[in-house]
Amino acid sequence: MFEYYVFWIFGAILIFAGLRVITARNPVHAALFLVLAFFTAAAIWLLLRAEFLAIALVLVYVGAVMVLFLFVVMMLDINLDRLREGFWHHLPLALAVAAIMLVETVLVLGRGYFGAGALPPPGDPGAGYSNTKALGRIVYTEYVYPFELAAVLLLVAIVAAIALTLRKRKDTKYQDPARQVAVRRADRVRLVSMPAEKEK
Amino acid sequence: MTELAQALEGYSASLFGAEWGPALFLTVKYLVLIVCIALPVILCVAYLTLAERKVIGYMQVRIGPNRVGPAGLLQPFADVLKLLFKEVVVPSGANKLLFVIAPMLSLMPALAAWAVVPFAPELVLSDIDAGLLYVIAITSMGVYGVIIAGWAANSKYAVLGAMRSAAQIISYEIAMGFALVCVLLVSQSLNLSDIVNSQARGRFADAGLNFLSWNWLPLLPMFLVYFIAAVAETNRLPFDVAEGESEIVAGFHVEYSGMAFALFFLGEYANMILVSTLASIMFLGGWLAPIDSAVLGAVPPIIWLALKVGALLFLFLWFRATFPRYRYDQIMRLGWKVFIPLTIVWLVVIAAWMQTPYNIWTSP
Numbered sequence: 001m002f003e004y005y006v007f008w009i010f011g012a013i014l015i016f017a018g019l020r021v022i023t024a025r026n027p028v029h030a031a032l033f034l035v036l037a038f039f040t041a042a043a044i045w046l047l048l049r050a051e052f053l054a055i056a057l058v059l060v061y062v063g064a065v066m067v068l069f070l071f072v073v074m075m076l077d078i079n080l081d082r083l084r085e086g087f088w089h090h091l092p093l094a095l096a097v098a099a100i101m102l103v104e105t106v107l108v109l110g111r112g113y114f115g116a117g118a119l120p121p122p123g124d125p126g127a128g129y130s131n132t133k134a135l136g137r138i139v140y141t142e143y144v145y146p147f148e149l150a151a152v153l154l155l156v157a158i159v160a161a162i163a164l165t166l167r168k169r170k171d172t173k174y175q176d177p178a179r180q181v182a183v184r185r186a187d188r189v190r191l192v193s194m195p196a197e198k199e200k
Numbered sequence: 201m202t203e204l205a206q207a208l209e210g211y212s213a214s215l216f217g218a219e220w221g222p223a224l225f226l227t228v229k230y231l232v233l234i235v236c237i238a239l240p241v242i243l244c245v246a247y248l249t250l251a252e253r254k255v256i257g258y259m260q261v262r263i264g265p266n267r268v269g270p271a272g273l274l275q276p277f278a279d280v281l282k283l284l285f286k287e288v289v290v291p292s293g294a295n296k297l298l299f300v301i302a303p304m305l306s307l308m309p310a311l312a313a314w315a316v317v318p319f320a321p322e323l324v325l326s327d328i329d330a331g332l333l334y335v336i337a338i339t340s341m342g343v344y345g346v347i348i349a350g351w352a353a354n355s356k357y358a359v360l361g362a363m364r365s366a367a368q369i370i371s372y373e374i375a376m377g378f379a380l381v382c383v384l385l386v387s388q389s390l391n392l393s394d395i396v397n398s399q400a401r402g403r404f405a406d407a408g409l410n411f412l413s414w415n416w417l418p419l420l421p422m423f424l425v426y427f428i429a430a431v432a433e434t435n436r437l438p439f440d441v442a443e444g445e446s447e448i449v450a451g452f453h454v455e456y457s458g459m460a461f462a463l464f465f466l467g468e469y470a471n472m473i474l475v476s477t478l479a480s481i482m483f484l485g486g487w488l489a490p491i492d493s494a495v496l497g498a499v500p501p502i503i504w505l506a507l508k509v510g511a512l513l514f515l516f517l518w519f520r521a522t523f524p525r526y527r528y529d530q531i532m533r534l535g536w537k538v539f540i541p542l543t544i545v546w547l548v549v550i551a552a553w554m555q556t557p558y559n560i561w562t563s564p
Contacts, residue, residue, distance in 0.1 A: 002223035028351060032298075035344070055333045063340030064370060067347065071366050074351050074359070130329045132390055177533060 007047055014040040027073045035066045049125065052132045205229070233325055237314050245469040246276035252517050259521040286458035291354055294455065298352035303456065303463035306345020310470035313338045317477055318393045320487045320501040331392040332384055335478060336377060339433070342471060343369045346435075346442060346452045349464070353455035361451025364528060365442035369433055371535035376429040378543035379422040382550050383415055383482045396486035402560055411490035416483040418560065421546050423483040425539050427512070430475035432531065434468060436516055438523035439531055446525075476512035477505070484508045 017037040024030040038061045045054035213221030257264025266272040316331040318324040350362020387398035402413035416423045432439040443451040453464045487501030
């Protein structure tokens with residue numbers, strides 16, 4: 001019973017944060033509410049005893065992706081009025097998309113595939129049960145090909161991202177730290193021996 | 201202790217019913233335990249600030265603070281009182297809510313990560329299976345305090361500091377993560393207690409020389425990478441470009457004053473203690489005694505942990521007194537071009553090593 005109340009609290013926070021992501025006027029606020037939504041979703045996953053996935057969600061999305069996202073949003077100089085300009089113009093299309101998505105969701109969720117009967121809450125797996133080990137065992141045996149495909153896909157994305165931004169300019173000034181470290185005193189300083197001069 | 205806990209649980213159940221009694225009892229019990237961990241941590245932070253001033257003072261042939269209390273021992277409390285009575289000035293044009301939240305966000309992860317830290321065998325608040333992952337995830341949230349503080353203050357120096365800090369922390373987190381992956385590879389567990397226990401096994405431990413079978417020796421490059429990355433993650437010298445007094449005055453907390461500033465200070469030092477504790481647990485055998493003997497074994501395990509943490513913290517202070525600040529592009533170069541390739545190569549080396557008959561960690 002206690003768990004249900006915890007779930008309702010987290011669910012309410014998640015929905016509130018999700019709504020604020022799309023209604024907040026300030027993009028930085030919206031990004032921060034998205035962080036809150038991710039964190040709360042991780043908490044709900046913890047209630048489902050999926051601790052590995054929950055912590056991975058916090059680690060990847062909250063700890064890395066959203067930090068970079070915030071980084072970019074803060075650097076942008078966004079004109080809020082310009083952002084709101086096309087609101088009424090685009091509203092009909094947006095409403096149509098939303099309606100289709102709603103119908104699709106209802107069709108999927110209403111068929112009973114995800115009902116309480118089809119998906120009972122996971123019971124207590126008992127002490128010593130390792131969620132991480134169980135997940136690792138499945139990923140590296142049953143789903144090893146999809147898993148490796150995803151890894152290759154990510155690698156391609158990394159290479160592409162670097163290739164897109166890598167520009168070599170001839171006139172760029174840069175330092176070579178290896179050469180900087182290798183510099184000796186004799187290369188830079190010349191000691192000149194001079195006889196002392198007297199003021200006349 | 202257990203009898204008292206059971207009696208209290210029974211009392212709670214009789215008071216609030218069978219459904220709510222145990223839940224309420226658990227909540228109160230963990231709140232009390234959290235206070236039992238957080239208070240000593242904050243006290244350690246207070247004395248770490250004093251130790252820093254004293255150590256750096258002696259390194260620079262000064263005496264350091266010695267006026268408040270005997271030998272200056274009450275100096276941290278004087279500092280806290282001073283900061284408590286100062287006004288928290290919110291700059292005009294600042295985002296008030298975020299400005300107030302940011303210091304809390306920087307302190308919160310530094311304290312929350314202690315939940316899974318084992319101080320001695322069985323002496324841990326929450327002995328969760330994915331402890332290492334939890335620590336990485338929670339500490340990676342510390343950067344929000346810095347970014348939000350930098351942005352909310354509506355000051356260009358603060359924003360510059362926040363940008364530097366965000367890029368730096370993200371960069372060094374990768375190397376730090378890979379170093380920790382090596383640790384979990386050889387100890388075959390994400391649980392911090394298991395990681396410590398796995399370091400008590402091995403050829404040298406059988407011969408009684410425990411300290412040679414700790415992770416620092418076979419994973420020496422990873423230990424160095426982890427510790428240097430930890431210094432960078434905590435924004436300490438020589439990596440404290442997020443503050444950079446000489447270039448961007450005080451970086452992200454330039455607009456903060458009074459207790460809000462003290463919270464940043466508290467967060468930074470709590471983080472230092474945390475990463476030192478983690479380094480002790482991961483690489484220096486946690487609560488284990490260095491040599492297997494009756495005399496050293498009689499010392500309480502938590503003392504060993506405290507000694508190791510203290511030694512690492514001294515390194516932090518020593519670095520600060522010794523090294524000049526890194527230039528920003530060189531920090532990035534060190535993180536991306538030196539540490540990340542090094543850790544990836546070492547990860548493959550360790551994985552391959554574990555498959556050979558010369559494997560020293562697991563019995564085949």
